[in-house]
Amino acid sequence: MTGAPILTAAQMRAAEQAVFASGVPDYALMERAGAAAAAIIWRAGGLRDMLVLCGPGNNGGDGYVIARLLRERGVAVRVAALGESRTPSSQRARAEWGGPVEDLATAAPATQVVDALFGTGLSRGLDAAVAARLGELTQAASHSHAIDLPSGVETDSGALLSAVPRFRLCVALGALKPAHLLYPAAGCFDRLIYGPIGIAAPDQVHRLGPPRLMAPGVEAHKYTRGLVAVVGGAMAGAARLAAQSASSSGAGMVRLFAMDEAAAGPDAIIHQQVQTAADVAIALDDERIAVVLVGPGLGRDAAARDRLAATVTAGHRLVLDADALTLLAADAIPQGSILTPHEGEFRRLFGDLPGSKIDRARVAAAQCGAVVIYKGADSVIAAPDGRVAVAAGASTWLSTAGTGDVLAGLVGGRLAVTGDPFRAASEAVWLHGDAARRAGAAFVADDLPDALPAAIAARL
Numbered sequence: 001m002t003g004a005p006i007l008t009a010a011q012m013r014a015a016e017q018a019v020f021a022s023g024v025p026d027y028a029l030m031e032r033a034g035a036a037a038a039a040i041i042w043r044a045g046g047l048r049d050m051l052v053l054c055g056p057g058n059n060g061g062d063g064y065v066i067a068r069l070l071r072e073r074g075v076a077v078r079v080a081a082l083g084e085s086r087t088p089s090s091q092r093a094r095a096e097w098g099g100p101v102e103d104l105a106t107a108a109p110a111t112q113v114v115d116a117l118f119g120t121g122l123s124r125g126l127d128a129a130v131a132a133r134l135g136e137l138t139q140a141a142s143h144s145h146a147i148d149l150p151s152g153v154e155t156d157s158g159a160l161l162s163a164v165p166r167f168r169l170c171v172a173l174g175a176l177k178p179a180h181l182l183y184p185a186a187g188c189f190d191r192l193i194y195g196p197i198g199i200a201a202p203d204q205v206h207r208l209g210p211p212r213l214m215a216p217g218v219e220a221h222k223y224t225r226g227l228v229a230v231v232g233g234a235m236a237g238a239a240r241l242a243a244q245s246a247s248s249s250g251a252g253m254v255r256l257f258a259m260d261e262a263a264a265g266p267d268a269i270i271h272q273q274v275q276t277a278a279d280v281a282i283a284l285d286d287e288r289i290a291v292v293l294v295g296p297g298l299g300r301d302a303a304a305r306d307r308l309a310a311t312v313t314a315g316h317r318l319v320l321d322a323d324a325l326t327l328l329a330a331d332a333i334p335q336g337s338i339l340t341p342h343e344g345e346f347r348r349l350f351g352d353l354p355g356s357k358i359d360r361a362r363v364a365a366a367q368c369g370a371v372v373i374y375k376g377a378d379s380v381i382a383a384p385d386g387r388v389a390v391a392a393g394a395s396t397w398l399s400t401a402g403t404g405d406v407l408a409g410l411v412g413g414r415l416a417v418t419g420d421p422f423r424a425a426s427e428a429v430w431l432h433g434d435a436a437r438r439a440g441a442a443f444v445a446d447d448l449p450d451a452l453p454a455a456i457a458a459r460l
């Protein structure tokens, strides 16, 4: 489940310092980085003629190493620089290149362009003329490669500090950075390839990787596999969708406590009509219940508030979604819950927290003692103990009504199966993304539960 580690610019510098402290000379690390990137670019672009754009820092240094190594492979390489090289390693890399260095302002385009202007050291947006040149030369190339990061993106937040063109490929050196996964920066390249350079990286924050799931054991029965209760409300469809998703998530049983009469749907879901808060309390007075999901279709009126209060009071493990996130205050969230807020719900619950989406999710999780799935094209899953998983590249077709209800049901189901909120949240986000990929294009939320068994089977 743990994917590649994600390091901030400061953590990256610390990891590099640790390598230097172990006896590796500065320039040797730059050679490693340049060699890793050159090998990746070679596979992508082969012998096509190339222009390498080199900035003043170590990102530019990587560029000179790449230029030299690909020239050795027979590529017709030209180099254009933005000023002098300012670090000892990049000065040495430029000297080892030894070939002509053109001016970035006047260099002619090539079939391949390598952006080695700025990486993790970017401190402000590119000057307008430089950003425009980068844009022109990138658009003119059929093969465009960004070294470490596209120049102009802020490493830790994924914000664009100046106009950034779209690259075919981004080579992440040593570790992923937040900007590789967080939007808008994550939208500045088609493909991301990780180039290891032999640094030791902490993996408290990592890219969401494929989970390892388990088939039920021989002694399993419906209650040991987890009973999920879904408390519905005024909008019947949302809770039904969540219940349907929970029932295809691997859980043993799903009970839907809804205000409407039983509607057509999978007969495996036990449907019980529940009207008042007192009815909810009675329905949830069942110690076989592993997890209660509340929020999808709950409503926001006084009756909904009462149903929610009765649900919280019942004392089961909670998954809180949608209207529950609008009705509850952050300090009323029971510890050990899982929350699934989108941007608006997150801001309402936690206010305008500073930092990146990763930082905000982490602070929120620590504040309320719950696992937070901060949804979006770049969903961030944060645990109260500081662990974070960032899910990259979800299908954009997920931006349709009801997919949040499906995710909530899936989170409830996985929590009932595993009993571990961070693990359950991570598994659910992965399976949701994979179900969407399997559903293809222009699907509706109702299609996703049908795709879940195959997504689960692929991870056993």
Ligand SMILES: NC(=O)C1=CN([C@@H]2O[C@H](COP(=O)(O)OP(=O)(O)OC[C@H]3O[C@@H](n4cnc5c(N)ncnc54)[C@H](O)[C@@H]3O)[C@@H](O)[C@H]2O)[C@@H](O)CC1
Residues within 6 Å of the ligand: 016, 026, 027, 029, 030, 033, 034, 055, 056, 057, 058, 059, 060, 062, 086, 087, 089, 117, 118, 119, 120, 121, 122, 123, 124, 125, 126, 127, 147, 148, 149, 173, 174, 197
């Ligand atoms: N330390 C090393 O030897 C290694 C460094 N690596 C590379 O080095 C990069 C980081 O290098 P640096 O820390 O030198 O940083 P950068 O090369 O990203 O840029 C820093 C330089 O650019 C200047 N600068 C920042 N923003 C600017 C702007 N908008 N306009 C004009 N100048 C600006 C800074 O004052 C500084 O001189 C990584 O992204 C990676 O590509 C990695 O290859 C690993 C090895």
Ligand SMILES: [K+]
Residues within 6 Å of the ligand: 059, 115, 116, 117, 118, 119, 146, 147, 148, 149, 150, 151
């Ligand atoms: K770059």
